[in-house]
Amino acid sequence: MKYDVMVVGGSYSGMAAALQLLRARRSVLVIDAGLRRNRFASHSHGFLGQDGISPAEIAQSARQQLEAYPTLTWIEGTAETASGQKDRFVIATHDGARHAGRRVLFAAGVSDTLPAIDGLWERWGVSVFHCPYCHGYELDKGRIGVIAAGPMSLHQAQLIPEWGEVTFFSNSAVALDDTIRGDLAARGVTIEETPIARVDGHADIVLTDGRRLTLAGIFTAPRNAPATPIAESLGCALAETPLGAQIQTDDAKETTIPGAFACGDAARVPHSVSLAVADGAWAGAQLHRSLVWT
Numbered sequence: 537m538k539y540d541v542m543v544v545g546g547s548y549s550g551m552a553a554a555l556q557l558l559r560a561r562r563s564v565l566v567i568d569a570g571l572r573r574n575r576f577a578s579h580s581h582g583f584l585g586q587d588g589i590s591p592a593e594i595a596q597s598a599r600q601q602l603e604a605y606p607t608l609t610w611i612e613g614t615a616e617t618a619s620g621q622k623d624r625f626v627i628a629t630h631d632g633a634r635h636a637g638r639r640v641l642f643a644a645g646v647s648d649t650l651p652a653i654d655g656l657w658e659r660w661g662v663s664v665f666h667c668p669y670c671h672g673y674e675l676d677k678g679r680i681g682v683i684a685a686g687p688m689s690l691h692q693a694q695l696i697p698e699w700g701e702v703t704f705f706s707n708s709a710v711a712l713d714d715t716i717r718g719d720l721a722a723r724g725v726t727i728e729e730t731p732i733a734r735v736d737g738h739a740d741i742v743l744t745d746g747r748r749l750t751l752a753g754i755f756t757a758p759r760n761a762p763a764t765p766i767a768e769s770l771g772c773a774l775a776e777t778p779l780g781a782q783i784q785t786d787d788a789k790e791t792t793i794p795g796a797f798a799c800g801d802a803a804r805v806p807h808s809v810s811l812a813v814a815d816g817a818w819a820g821a822q823l824h825r826s827l828v829w830t
C-alpha cells in the first residue's frame with residue numbers, strides 16, 4: 537500500500553493536517569509516539585472552545601473524530617527513519633516495518649532543554665512554565681520568578697509583569713547593562729543576581745547564599761530543537777530562531793526536500809496549541825494541493 541501522506545506525529549498539528557486530507561478522501565498514515573509536549577501540564581489554556589481542558593482530553597477527542605474516516609491508518613509507535621523522494625518516500629518504524637507514501641509531513645514537535653538547575657525539570661508544567669499566555673492567569677497576580685536562560689529571558693522579564701510581581705534571576709546567564717536595568721526597574725521588576733542553588737517546594741527558589749524566595753510560579757525560556765532527527769535524516773534543512781532550531785519551510789510548509797512538509801512547533805514560532813492546529817490545517821491543505829497539482 538502506498539499512502540497519499542504519511543504524518544510523523546499525531547498530536548495537535550499532525551491531526552489538524554490529517555483531518556483536512558481525510559476530508560478530501562486521501563489515504564493518510566499517522567505514526568505517533570504519544571509524547572505531546574504539554575503532557576506535563578494538567579490543564580491546557582488559551583485554545584478557543586477547549587480552555588482549561590486537559591491536554592490528553594483534547595487530543596483524545598480529536599483522535600476519535602479522525603477515526604470516523606475510513607482512509608485513516610494510525611500506528612502507535614515511533615518513526616525511526618525517512619528516506620526516498622517525492623512520490624516515493626519510505627518511513628521505517630520501531631518494529632522494523634517500512635511504509636511507503638507520496639508525501640511526508642513532519643509534525644513531531646520539539647524538545648525542551650531547561651537551564652541545569654536542581655529541581656527545575658521536576659516542576660515543568662506544574663509550577664515552572666515558558667508561556668505566560670498559557671499559565672500566567674492561574675498565578676493570580678502573585679510573586680513570579682523569571683529564571684534567565686539566554687537573550688529570550690529579557691523579553692520574558694519585560695512581558696511577565698503583566699501577570700504578577702516579577703523577580704528576575706539573572707543566574708549568570710545574561711549580561712545586565714544600565715539600559716536593561718533601567719528598563720526592568722521601570723516595569724517594577726526586581727533583579728536578583730545571586731546564583732540559584734536549587735528549586736524546591738511548590739516554586740521556591742533557594743539561592744547559593746541560603747536565602748529562599750517563595751513564589752506562585754516560575755517562567756524560563758527553554759532551548760527548543762526538533763523532538764526527533766528524522767527530518768534532518770531525510771536532508772531537510774533546519775533554521776535558527778530566537779527559541780532554538782526548527783525545520784525550515786516555505787509559506788506552503790514544504791521543507792527544503794520537495795514533497796516533505798513540516799508543521800506545528802517543529803516548524804514555526806511561537807508555540808501554542810491554537811497555533812499548532814492552525815499551522816497543521818494549513819499544511820494539510822497545502823499537502824492536498826501538492827497532490828492535486830503534482
Ligand SMILES: Cc1cc2nc3c(=O)[nH]c(=O)nc-3n(C[C@H](O)[C@H](O)[C@H](O)COP(=O)(O)OP(=O)(O)OC[C@H]3O[C@@H](n4cnc5c(N)ncnc54)[C@H](O)[C@@H]3O)c2cc1C
Nearest residue numbers: 545547549569570571573574581615645661800801808809
Ligand atoms: C509544559 C507545557 C505546557 C504547555 N501548555 C500549553 C497551554 O496551556 N496552552 C497552549 O496553547 N500551549 C501549551 N503548550 C504548548 C503546546 O504543548 C505545543 O505548542 C503543542 O503541543 C504543539 O503541538 P504539535 O502537534 O506541534 O507537537 P506536540 O504536541 O509536541 O506533538 C508531537 C507528537 O509527535 C510525536 N513524535 C515525536 N517524535 C516522533 C517519532 N519519531 N515518531 C512518531 N511520533 C513522534 C510525539 O510523541 C507527539 O505525540 C505547553 C507546552 C509545555 C512544554
